[in-house]
Amino acid sequence: MRSYPLLLVLGMNSLLAESVSTLRQAELQELIHQDCGSCHGMKLTGGLGPAITQQALENKSHTFLKNTIRDGRPGTPMPPWKNLISEMDIDWIANYLKQGGVKP
Amino acid sequence: MKLLIVFCFILFSITASATELRGTGDMGVIVERASGGLLVVEHSSNSQLAAIEGLGDLSHASVVYSRDERYAYVFGRDGGLTKIDILAGRIDKRIMQSGNSIGGAISQDGSLVAVSNYEPGGVRIFDAQTLKLVADIPAEYAPGKLSKTVGLVDAPGNRFVFSLYEGNQIWIVDMSNPGKPDIIRIKKIGKAPYDALITPNGRYYIAGLFGEDSMALVDLWHPEEGARKILKGYLRHDEKLPVYKMPHLEGWALAGDQAFVPAVGQHKVLVVNTRDWTLNDEIEVKGQPVFVMARPDGRQVWVNFAFPDNQFVQVIDVESHMLIKTLEPGKGVLHMEFTPRGEAVWISVRDKNRIDVYDTATLNRIKTLPAKKPSGIFFTDRAHKMGL
Numbered sequence: 001m002r003s004y005p006l007l008l009v010l011g012m013n014s015l016l017a018e019s020v021s022t023l024r025q026a027e028l029q030e031l032i033h034q035d036c037g038s039c040h041g042m043k044l045t046g047g048l049g050p051a052i053t054q055q056a057l058e059n060k061s062h063t064f065l066k067n068t069i070r071d072g073r074p075g076t077p078m079p080p081w082k083n084l085i086s087e088m089d090i091d092w093i094a095n096y097l098k099q100g101g102v103k104p
Numbered sequence: 105m106k107l108l109i110v111f112c113f114i115l116f117s118i119t120a121s122a123t124e125l126r127g128t129g130d131m132g133v134i135v136e137r138a139s140g141g142l143l144v145v146e147h148s149s150n151s152q153l154a155a156i157e158g159l160g161d162l163s164h165a166s167v168v169y170s171r172d173e174r175y176a177y178v179f180g181r182d183g184g185l186t187k188i189d190i191l192a193g194r195i196d197k198r199i200m201q202s203g204n205s206i207g208g209a210i211s212q213d214g215s216l217v218a219v220s221n222y223e224p225g226g227v228r229i230f231d232a233q234t235l236k237l238v239a240d241i242p243a244e245y246a247p248g249k250l251s252k253t254v255g256l257v258d259a260p261g262n263r264f265v266f267s268l269y270e271g272n273q274i275w276i277v278d279m280s281n282p283g284k285p286d287i288i289r290i291k292k293i294g295k296a297p298y299d300a301l302i303t304p305n306g307r308y309y310i311a312g313l314f315g316e317d318s319m320a321l322v323d324l325w326h327p328e329e330g331a332r333k334i335l336k337g338y339l340r341h342d343e344k345l346p347v348y349k350m351p352h353l354e355g356w357a358l359a360g361d362q363a364f365v366p367a368v369g370q371h372k373v374l375v376v377n378t379r380d381w382t383l384n385d386e387i388e389v390k391g392q393p394v395f396v397m398a399r400p401d402g403r404q405v406w407v408n409f410a411f412p413d414n415q416f417v418q419v420i421d422v423e424s425h426m427l428i429k430t431l432e433p434g435k436g437v438l439h440m441e442f443t444p445r446g447e448a449v450w451i452s453v454r455d456k457n458r459i460d461v462y463d464t465a466t467l468n469r470i471k472t473l474p475a476k477k478p479s480g481i482f483f484t485d486r487a488h489k490m491g492l
Binding site: 030039 | 137138161163164181182204206222223252254269296298314346347348349350411412436454455
């Protein structure tokens with residue numbers, strides 16, 4: 001989390017090509033289950049927010065997921081995460097969710 | 105021979121522990137949410153007494169106690185309702201009562217346990233002894249539409265009160281006649297109630313509204329008057345920040361005629377005058393508050409925060425409204441629980457797999473206990489408090 005402002009400075013495009021480090025993947029997994037989990041459930045089966053299991057997201061596109069995570073859903077409690085995580089992180093999370101918690 | 109001595113020793117210890125009497129007034133449980141387990145603890149010498157497993161998905165799990173303080177009712181996310189015998193350190197009964205639940209309450213007379221469900225939306229009420237279903241109350245707010253229910257509490261008169269997140273209503277269920285629940289439905293209370301509380305005297309039920317800058321208040325002495333909005337427009341002069349975790353209202357800090365309340369989407373604790381429910385003051389804090397809890401004597405208020413500031417805890421002096429200390433127990437501070445008379449507070453630190461015990465006079469850490477990804481901490485003195 002600390003190194004993120006640096007990533008921003010380096011610029012997104014060059015980074016998108018690179019992969020999320022194993023360490024970062026573990027951090028993001030933790031973030032998904034513990035922090036997204038405070039609304040969507042630790043096992044992502046839903047809470048105040050909807051379920052975001054692979055099955056629940058079957059008909060949602062990768063782009064839709066990325067937009068939702070990045071910008072939030074106005075009119076709902078889903079907040080934008082763009083100030084806390086990078087575009088690359090968002091892309092990784094969208095993949096992770098689409099693949100039902102399997103590391104992409 | 106050696107074996108025989110060991111055997112005799114074991115036998116002796118078993119008999120000794122089986123006959124040793126103890127009260128439960130200094131006991132409690134800690135939720136280990138990732139592993140679906142529970143620790144039974146005591147706060148006279150701050151130690152673990154037992155570990156219980158097999159409780160299912162415990163994200164956002166909460167606990168209420170039987171009035172004899174022997175049984176803990178655990179409400180799991182997966183709809184599991186488990187009755188734990190904390191003296192014996194084992195599961196007494198366990199049922200799956202819904203697909204997705206959020207919390208529960210025990211009735212004034214201790215005979216009924218109610219569970220608030222997201223899926224299917226509504227409240228189910230069970231016999232506290234047997235966990236047999238007594239009443240099923242679907243939260244139907246429009247034909248065929250069920251609402252998630254939140255902010256379920258017990259109230260005097262063997263009533264339960266809860267809010268409908270999608271339905272924008274507050275329901276009061278009178279269980280004086282368990283076979284025939286009497287329901288008062290208060291409609292259009294405001295947009296998206298996300299949690300609620302009842303004041304310690306059991307008179308006022310207050311729901312936080314996610315969809316607007318106010319809260320809905322019902323005077324349970326006069327439910328016929330409906331709900332009124334309080335703290336209208338408390339965010340008007342500020343930009344609302346994204347909310348990364350919904351604040352909790354349970355355990356609202358009441359001290360004298362002041363209530364300390366988490367502001368939604370702001371780095372602030374609001375101070376509300378409880379005589380007329382107007383805003384007295386705003387206290388700037390480290391992040392978005394999740395729990396704002398008063399020490400039982402009402403002299404200090406302790407605050408924890410939403411991601412990304414959840415490594416901190418701040419202590420506010422009630423008289424001056426000044427911050428007196430910022431503690432940094434570590435990432436993932438999820439809950440705080442005071443001992444009954446408030447000389448110590450237990451703090452769960454999820455990412456450190458640890459419970460920290462602080463002396464509330466010196467604000468120093470006096471003990472740590474290991475716990476796997478701990479979340480909620482619940483001491484048995486809750487058994488005798490309304491709304492807990």
